[in-house]
Amino acid sequence: MLVPLSWLKEYVDIDVTPDELEEKLFSCGFEVEEKYEIGHDISKVVVGLVKECEPIPETHLHLCKVDAGTAGELQICCGADNVKAGGKFPLALIGATVYATAKDHKTLEGVMTIGQGKLRGYDSYGMLCSGVEIGLSEDMYEGAGYNGLLVLPDDSPVGEDVKPIVGLDDWIFDIAITANRPDCQSIFGIAREVAAVLGSKIHEPSLDYHETGVKKEGFAVNVDAPDICPRYIGHYVYDVKIGPSPAWMRRRLALIGQTSISNLVDITNYILNELGQPMHAFDYAYLEGDQINVRRAGNGEKIVTLDEKELTLNENNLVICDGVKPVALAGIMGGLNSEILDTTTEVLFEAAKFARDNIRKSSRALGKVSDSSARFSKGVDEYTTVMAMKRALHLIEELECGKVSSTHVDTNTGNSIDASELKVSVDKVNGVLGIKVPDDEIVRILGSLDFAPVLNGDELILKIPAYREDMESYQDVAEEIIRMYGYDHIVPTFMPTAEVTMGGYNLEQKNELKLKRALCAAGASEGIHYSFFSPASLDLIGLPEDAPERHAIKIMNPINEDLSLMRTTLAPQMIQAMQRNQKKGILSGSIYEFGNVFAADKLPLEEYPKELETICIGCFGEEESFFTLKGLVDVIADTLGIEFDYEAKEKPFLHPFRTAGIKCEGEDIGYLGQVKYELIDELDMRVDSYVAEVSLYKLKKYYGKQQVFKPLPKFQEEKRDLCFVMSRDITCAQVEKAIKDSSEYITEVKLFDVYEGIQLGHDKKSMAFSVVYTPKDEELTSENIDGFVNSLLSELKEKYDVVLRS
């Protein structure tokens, strides 16, 4: 929120520098996000008195002698039409900084430094300035909008800095207001805090006014929805004279970036910023039926708002209506049909409290945000609602722009705007903080916040002003005290009263970390991708229409379509990650991700969906192959002390003959394979890429598997290397399993060579295995082993037509 220092000073005496004020506000919970002097770009501009002013023939220029005080008398060439001897104008000395303007003399084109110049052969030692050139607008300083020199008051001291004279030495504070302090969304609200933190007095804005006794007979307000409009105050004002606002009001509005419209409209805008209460003024002439009805809109009901946009409403929106039609979208924007015009002569002022969530939701749903809706969304209190109406009527009188009638309607639900009592225990307050704040400090601080504290032993009785709706319990009191007392009083302690607990990762988390480290050791780096992805991701991996992965949870309000589905597989993002790397010229690497896939039984969600932990691995590059990826998958098995089985499988996005399903103890737990070439081409990927997905959640049951020590064999193990010839269709796994099944003594079967060549005949291959026989209770003789091998051979021959290579 923008707060001009000069405006703030209207309500509170400030005897500290802007830096100190920033520090004080920061310490009590109001972060100043930015602060700047209005005239921060302007320097070395002084009051110049034109002593002589002679026209330069055949030009529009004048040659002037200008008294610049201590800077002496300077010769200045000036092209403005209002330059004259005896006049006082802003004089930019050599080295001064002012704004450069475009040809229109209005549009700013950055800051320029004044140097010595020469115009039509005449030297000029500075520049006389317009209001625009020193950053002023007509609203900020009367006369500053003139397209010529800015005329300074006659009593301006010659040679003095011009900034304080025209108010350029003012400061703007941009203050962040936390959501619990809607009462501080106004300059007066901030003033209360400043008064408390500086220990100075607060001056309330004037609220007095005089009713004329004239009444608008028959006028009535009817609130149909008191749940979302607990208070509605209307006051009729007549003999209205629309005109410009006074300079002081225009300047203040200009300082916070608001354009002055007319006295009536400015009053509402002024109060919104001064007190934080949005108000509205209706042109009474356009209200039909002498009444205001506050009700929920009908479904499909329409309104055209001040910005000339037509909105279609529904029962969730609150509307202010006259006897016939909606005249305002409550708390958000007035209707065009009752707008204040130059011709307006009678006005109905509105100050109301609308429920913050109703305004917030309507504003969002209709895409209509205003200063008013922003205030209401955060919360407006009825204390301020009442105060604001008084203030508006006071300003009507002060600005002499209307007469205050005696028609005042206050429709409310009985909420008090008096201070309410809050009793708390001082011990409890100190208990929250962990320190003992001295009693007199407690009383001083709470007094400065207008809580009228009375301390009786441990009992602290407070009168909470109605605008402090956030004050509910001893914890709130503790916060008020410590933010004013200072957080530097909090001393570190280490939970002396707490019980000792055991901490750290649990088994599941430890295993996950173990797996991550193992994959890192095997060369893969960990990546993290978003939990949501694009529907196009599902097409990318060619999932059929009925694939369970297509049953994804949708985000109702995604940032965009690409981030609109909760992911059901990690593969698409991994493929895209490999694509991104390759596009950047990284042509080899391995990445893995641990993340959840989301599975819902029913859509839209009625129950918590399953969040299933999954590992995805991607690797790419010349040196990678199906088997290097398989190696990374085996790392998972090895780390958990389990074994995976693989069998050929097909996946729409993977190579038809380089894809495997992964099983663990018969259960499907994932797949791996080479990304098919069509996809590689489509994504402009440059090298072969591989991807695997493993359902980690299915492996949790193996976590913490007790590793049992197997005693070393008592007798010598026998190793036989056997080389077989077989049809190319026979898989390694088939032969391996057949070998294993052939003898209970076999403890290890390992493929060590594969050969395909003409001498074997095409469609044949040879595979060489080393087989280890481990004796159990007695030694195995070489005759025993030979016997085993023979039965192994006959079994292989019978099953797969596998023969020993001669």
Add this chain to the structure above:
Amino acid sequence: MADLNELSEKLNAIKAEIRNELERLENSKSVFEYKKTIFDSKTGKVGSLMREMGKIPNEMKAEYGKRVNEIKNWAQDLFDEMDERFKKEEMRIRYEAEKLDVTMPSDYKRQGYLHPNTLVRNQIVDIFGSMGFEIYEGTEIETDYYNFTALNTPDDHPARDMQDTFYLSDKFLLRTQTSAGQIHVMEERKPPIKIISPGKVFRSDDDATHSPMFSQMEGLVVDKGISLCDLKGMLDEFVQKIFGEGTRTRLRPSYFPFTEPSVEVDVSCFQCKGKGCKLCKGTGWIEVLGAGVVNRKVLEGCGIDSDVYSGFAFGIGIERIAMLKYGINNIKLLFESDLRVLDQIRE
């Protein structure tokens, strides 16, 4: 072999032959081969001499044995000496032939690295784990109740606007804060509670400095007599461990619906030690986390007697810490899996 003279002659002849023969040997292998022809117990010129012991008259046996042993030792020494000389030379040649350019790269297959988030998470878990905090992992998909209402943020609360929420249905949403886990823990367990809860959170915010997904670590302590001073004590400890010794904390007032009082916690800039630099924007302080004393409404809502128990909670942005610690300048880099990024950040 009737007398010893005859033996002497024979032995001298053998010696001479050996000497001659040795001259012709060129490498350790030929020494080894030749040695066999001398010492073999059946065919060796010296080795076979012992076999003849039987034919030697008894009175000469001792002397015979002695002489044969002498020549045996003589020859052995000679062979050893030769062998050593050849081996030395042969090794020298072998070594030279195997000379490597030791500056060539290794065969080491580069390892991969944990994600910066995981690194930071591990560090935080180590610190809090040693202080007795358990790790609780909530779900990414939460209900409106756990994410907001139970955290003292009812439907009409303006704080709901502080976070732009992704909704999945009327009831379910993507959690906007790991604080959601607090409520589950407090409903499931009785105090003493000391947990940290790391996880992904989501907000509808996507621009240069915001990512729609990021990670937080929520911390919660509920026990008897817990105060703001305990929060300060624990945070002081934490920031020194994570940012280095001498790092100080500063608490300043803030607002979160579920804590009261609420504070923002700044740490003294660990780069300039508080003097003011680019990292801390000249202030000497860096905002790192939000915290506060658990609002009694939240405790009561979970069935915990707020007259007996109190607690504090804090929320740390994992990426924020990672970016500060490792000097990563753009949060989005953390979710792009660019290996040039991932392979840079190490433990």
